[in-house]
Amino acid sequence: MPAPIYCDHCGVELEAEMLVCPLCNNPVSSSLEKQEGEVIISTISLPYGGKKMNQPQKKITWEVVSIVLFCAIIATSTINFIINKSITWAEYPIAICLIIFAYISVFAFLAQKTIVQLLVSFLVAAAALFLLDLLTNGLNWAPALAIPLLLATNLILIGLLVVFRSSREKGVNLIGYSFLGAALLCICIEAIWRFYLNQPFRLWWSVIVSLSVLPVSLVLLLMHYRYKRGRDLGKTFHI
Numbered sequence: 001m002p003a004p005i006y007c008d009h010c011g012v013e014l015e016a017e018m019l020v021c022p023l024c025n026n027p028v029s030s031s032l033e034k035q036e037g038e039v040i041i042s043t044i045s046l047p048y049g050g051k052k053m054n055q056p057q058k059k060i061t062w063e064v065v066s067i068v069l070f071c072a073i074i075a076t077s078t079i080n081f082i083i084n085k086s087i088t089w090a091e092y093p094i095a096i097c098l099i100i101f102a103y104i105s106v107f108a109f110l111a112q113k114t115i116v117q118l119l120v121s122f123l124v125a126a127a128a129l130f131l132l133d134l135l136t137n138g139l140n141w142a143p144a145l146a147i148p149l150l151l152a153t154n155l156i157l158i159g160l161l162v163v164f165r166s167s168r169e170k171g172v173n174l175i176g177y178s179f180l181g182a183a184l185l186c187i188c189i190e191a192i193w194r195f196y197l198n199q200p201f202r203l204w205w206s207v208i209v210s211l212s213v214l215p216v217s218l219v220l221l222l223m224h225y226r227y228k229r230g231r232d233l234g235k236t237f238h239i
Helices: 057-082 092-107 114-136 141-166 172-196 205-225
Strands: none
Touching: 057 092, 092 114, 092 141, 114 141, 141 172, 172 205
8 A cells, every 4th residue: 555645734644646735735746655543744834816726626625615515404404304204494505505605616616707607606506496395495585686696696696796806906996896796696585575465566665774774884094085095905905
């Protein structure tokens, strides 16, 4: 049995065919073969906001998150079935876990532009929600509530992504745009929720939230475009 190979930067055990450490993203040298138990731990800290995750890192992250989500689904389903003898309230945490699993799976294994990944993730998550609702108590909340909410969230995320990428200077203006996107999402949530409950279309709490967020967004955008402040997020927050 060959001796295990460890990264000389972070000490994680590596597979023989790996050329780059999936944890610290440092190249694997040919002199990394160590005796079992001889793990070298580096004191070098990783830089903030480093490179994007490579494929081994994405795979490891996907595996860990998938295990956590699977355990959460099993736990909530078991508790719900023991208490109510059927799956009732557990549908909602299961739905959230399925949405997260759909998104991390697409982003981990589909090498496309972010907008394409978001669209594919939405389709996969919508199909999972549709099947979950169909297999439990028949079609009820998925087509009228969950999928419209998911669609609104994706459209707002895509809009923010387009705005972020079109901004020549990325500073506090991105935070201002994010606040505006969050306010718009609140309005969509209340509107879809009232439609689902067949209530009159009268927005209330979402308008209060939006009016509270709007001044903050305007101040941030004014700082960025008028007073030329906060044009670099790294310098603004000292990171």
